[in-house]
Amino acid sequence: MxxxxxxxxxxxxxxxxxxxxxxxxxxxxxxxxxxxxxxxxxxxxxxxxxxxxxxxxxxxxxxxxxxxxxxxxxxxxxxxxxxxxxxxxxxxxxxxxxxxxxxxxxxxxxxxxxxxxxxxxxxxxxSRFFPVYLKAREIMDSGGIGDVKLVTACFGFPKGEEPRMKERSQAGGSLLDLGFYPIQFANFVFKGEEPEDVTVSGHLTNEEVDETVSIILKYSGNRMATLVCCMSSLLANEAYVYGTKGTLKIPSFWSPQELVAPDKTHKFPLPPPGKPINYFNATGFRFEAMEVRRCLQEGLKESPLMTHAMSLQIAGILDRARKVVGVVYDQDKE
Amino acid sequence: MxxxxxxxxxxxxxxxxxxxxxxxxxxxxxxxxxxxxxxxxxxxxxxxxxxxxxxxxxxxxxxxxxxxxxxxxxxxxxxxxxxxxxxxxxxxxxxxxxxxxxxxxxxxxxxxxxxxxxxxxxxxxxSRFFPVYLKAREIMDSGGIGDVKLVTACFGFPKGEEPRMKERSQAGGSLLDLGFYPIQFANFVFKGEEPEDVTVSGHLTNEEVDETVSIILKYSGNRMATLVCCMSSLLANEAYVYGTKGTLKIPSFWSPQELVAPDKTHKFPLPPPGKPINYFNATGFRFEAMEVRRCLQEGLKESPLMTHAMSLQIAGILDRARKVVGVVYDQDKE
The missing domain is CATH 3.40.50.720 (NAD(P)-binding Rossmann-like Domain)
Known part of the structure; x- marks a missing residue:
């Protein structure tokens, strides 16, 4: 090939x-x-x-x-x-x-x-293409944690002073940069299902972008997700999937090497980078690149693991959350 | 004495x-x-x-x-x-x-x-009288984690089948039994301050009591708490206090023996019980008993660590949360 x-x-x-x-x-x-x-x-x-x-x-x-x-x-x-x-x-x-x-x-x-x-x-x-996510999917689909009842995920880094995070003209704020991750995690667990209800609370910085935001999503069948993002503090940055029979815990869930499952901790070590990197676990971008190549080879127009509908679903939640906390970008006005 | x-x-x-x-x-x-x-x-x-x-x-x-x-x-x-x-x-x-x-x-x-x-x-x-809480208070008050920005706490056990949890006539549901703990934790960290905003989402069991509830509290000065309770799954049952300079993590925060602080993990082991116990870390009730004795000896009518105002503040949040999720007890109708 x-x-x-x-x-x-x-x-x-x-x-x-x-x-x-x-x-x-x-x-x-x-x-x-x-x-x-x-x-x-x-x-x-x-x-x-x-x-x-x-x-x-x-x-x-x-x-x-x-x-x-x-x-x-x-x-x-x-x-x-x-x-x-x-x-x-x-x-x-x-x-x-x-x-x-x-x-x-x-x-x-x-x-x-x-x-x-x-x-x-x-x-x-x-995140979506890391082996941890594929393993988590396999465990959930095989009933390994019973019925999924609740997802929790928080993501926060003290990045509030970075210009691209701070400035509204750059579409700054915590939601688009950080909040995206817990939201995509819920979207992953619930396979892109549209929540029945989106409940949001948060507050703004002096520059009127969102600093900390919590989002509660209600899904069909009495399932929920509680998500937090924050750009003023380093959070635990873990995701949990709670089922009726057990729990999946994913430390560093945006680029994980480890899945704590009921049976054991599954480890998927990343290859070391050949040059200095800026972001944690950055060689994990390889899985996304592999997926793009696979899709192109198979003539797919979108990835079944990260569909257009999923992207739109996440974007919709981000919109709703930003609206509740009161952040309006120039792009929203057009 | x-x-x-x-x-x-x-x-x-x-x-x-x-x-x-x-x-x-x-x-x-x-x-x-x-x-x-x-x-x-x-x-x-x-x-x-x-x-x-x-x-x-x-x-x-x-x-x-x-x-x-x-x-x-x-x-x-x-x-x-x-x-x-x-x-x-x-x-x-x-x-x-x-x-x-x-x-x-x-x-x-x-x-x-x-x-x-x-x-x-x-x-x-x-919970309020465990040495872990006193140490956490000391660290927060001395600026050991900078400015407190966010509290997260979740509390859940699969207790939904117990009659006193299940039945509305017994004021069942997760909030009063389990949700109380994360709420009291936020109340502890923020010293009984009334939240500026209480945002709630949750769902009911078939018996119309609350099964899983998430509560977002907004406090003055851009501070927040995100809390979850659940009676269908065992949750991580940890509390976090996130500051601008560091984090406090309290595993088993309802009856903790350990405080993970930026400098080190502070350990406060409990005495072993002399007879079989039903609940985790139950000998920790000793601290509450000691506080009662102290208050009585000093002629206090309420404990400064768990004031009447704090109790009312917690009860108010529980009321609001139950109302949003739609649980009404007979006592609420009187």
């Missing part, structure tokens, strides 16, 4: 991680052929660090290349909608970092375009 | 625990002089097991004794208000098991009566 030839949008921190994760996979399966940034200089610097053949100073140049099988979009999330649109218009399959959009409206448009064009598109919910 | 002479209301499981905990304290400080139950037979049986001099087949007989310094009320919670009222009317200081009442109205009446009579009254929130 031919290698999947990746083009990178953005030469920032997250692109760095994704590249280092790709480097843990066979080179005849994944290659990065080009990187584009808003400045040619930073694209060239990134290309040099990572031995990428071509560097561009605009995303449009990348979109024009005809030897790219998949575009990885690692830009700031306010750019996800316009850049994804550009790439889909150019016929490129897209893996777009989470959150795929600033709100549901953007998400619907992006997914609508992908469907219209018949092009593969996936939101980069990397 | 003379020993504190206790009279017990109820010869049930919780009275058993309280007696065994008293037995871990010096006998010249705590003595149980009488036990009353609804049946003389069970009072006598309890008295025999625990070497208690006198047994009565009615609570009124106990109320009439003049050698009792404090009454411990360990009956089912629907009986707390009438029995506490009887004992206060008879001039007896009262330690009443949690929840002190089925609703705020009852709680206000009970506390009103204690104040009117000028008699010591305390709700038996045993």
């Amino acid at each position: 031919a290698p999947t030839r990746w083009g990178f949008v953005s030469a920032g921190r997250i692109s760095n991680e994704f590249k280092i994760a790709l480097d843990t996979l066979p080179q005849d399966e994944h290659q990065v052929v080009a990187v584009a940034a808003r400045s040619l200089e930073s694209a060239q610097k990134f290309a040099k660090t990572h031995d990428i053949p071509r560097a561009y100073g605009s995303y449009a140049e990348l979109a024009a290349q005809d030897d790219i099988d998949a575009v990885y979009i690692g830009s700031i999330h306010t750019q996800h909608a316009p850049v994804t649109t550009m790439m889909l218009q150019a016929g490129k399959p897209v893996l777009c970092e989470k959150p795929m959009a600033v709100n549901s409206r953007e998400a619907r448009q992006m997914i609508g375009l992908a469907k219209e064009k018949g092009i593969f598109f996936m939101e980069g919910v990397w | 003379a020993p504190t002479r206790w009279g017990f209301v109820s010869a049930g499981r919780i009275s058993n625990e309280f007696k065994i905990a008293l037995d871990t304290l010096p006998q010249d400080e705590h003595q149980v002089v009488a036990v009353a139950a609804r049946s003389l037979e069970s009072a006598q049986k309890f008295a025999k097991t625990h070497d208690i001099p006198r047994a009565y087949g009615s609570y009124a007989e106990l109320a009439a004794q003049d050698d009792i310094d404090a009454v411990y009320i360990g009956s089912i919670h629907t009986q707390h208000a009438p029995v506490t009222t009887m004992m206060l009317q008879a001039g007896k200081p009262v330690l009443c098991e949690k929840p002190m009442a089925v609703n705020s109205r009852e709680a206000r009446q009970m506390i009103g009566l204690a104040k009117e009579k000028g008699i010591f009254f305390m709700e038996g929130v045993w």
Whole structure:
């Protein structure tokens, strides 16, 4: 099989991680052929660090290349909608970092375009493809914890002073960056089911973005999820799935190496990174990349593990939560 | 100093625990002089097991004794208000098991009566007096975790099939029995402060009592608590206090022996029970008993660690939560 030839949008921190994760996979399966940034200089610097053949100073140049099988979009999330649109218009399959959009409206448009064009598109919910998640699914589906009754997950880091977290003009706040993870976890456990009820409470920073938010989701059949995100404190960052017969605990559930199940603790160690990384367990991006390659090879337009409907469901909850806590972005006004 | 002479209301499981905990304290400080139950037979049986001099087949007989310094009320919670009222009317200081009442109205009446009579009254929130809580208070007050931003606590046991949990006529459901604990924990951390906002979601069993409930409390100064109780699954049953500079983790926070603080894990082992116990860490009731004795000796009418106002604040949240999930007891209709 031919290698999947990746083009990178953005030469920032997250692109760095994704590249280092790709480097843990066979080179005849994944290659990065080009990187584009808003400045040619930073694209060239990134290309040099990572031995990428071509560097561009605009995303449009990348979109024009005809030897790219998949575009990885690692830009700031306010750019996800316009850049994804550009790439889909150019016929490129897209893996777009989470959150795929600033709100549901953007998400619907992006997914609508992908469907219209018949092009593969996936939101980069990397957590979803870790072996821990696959094992958890297997245990839940086989009744290993009885009937699932409750999910709890919290995610918080003291990131409130980072400009992209702090500023409303950058669609800052804790929900889109951090809250996304517990929400996607509930979405994972309940297989994308739409909650019957979404209850939210939270508060804003002085800059009027959300600092701490709690979300209670009620699902059919008396099942619930209680989720928290916070950008002022480091939280325990664990997820639990409570069943009538047992519990699954996933430490570091956004990029886990371990699943504490009733029978035993299942361990799935990650490969070490070949270069310095910025984020915890970043080589775990490899699983998401493997899924993209699999989908492209099989001609799928979306991943069954992270469907368009799931992305829209998560975006909808984020919208509702932001509305309750009172955060309005410019994008929401359009 | 003379020993504190206790009279017990109820010869049930919780009275058993309280007696065994008293037995871990010096006998010249705590003595149980009488036990009353609804049946003389069970009072006598309890008295025999625990070497208690006198047994009565009615609570009124106990109320009439003049050698009792404090009454411990360990009956089912629907009986707390009438029995506490009887004992206060008879001039007896009262330690009443949690929840002190089925609703705020009852709680206000009970506390009103204690104040009117000028008699010591305390709700038996045993957790509050464990050394772990005192140490946590010390660390929080000295800034050891920076500014407190978020409390999380969950409490759940699969008790849904127990008649007293299951039946609405017995004021069953998870909130009063289990939810009380995370709520009292938030009340402890935030020193009885009234939340600015109480947000609740939950669902009912077929018998129309609350099975799982999540409560989000918003406090002044951008501080929050996210609490969960559940009677269908065993939860992690841990409490966290997240500050801007560190975290306190309290495993088994309803009766803890351990406090995980930023500097180290503080351990406060409990004395072993002298007889078989029903509940986890039950000898920890000793701390609550010590507090009652201290308050009586100092002539206090309420404990500064578990004030009447704190009891009313907790009862108010329980009322609001039950109302949202739609549980109405007969007592609420009066």
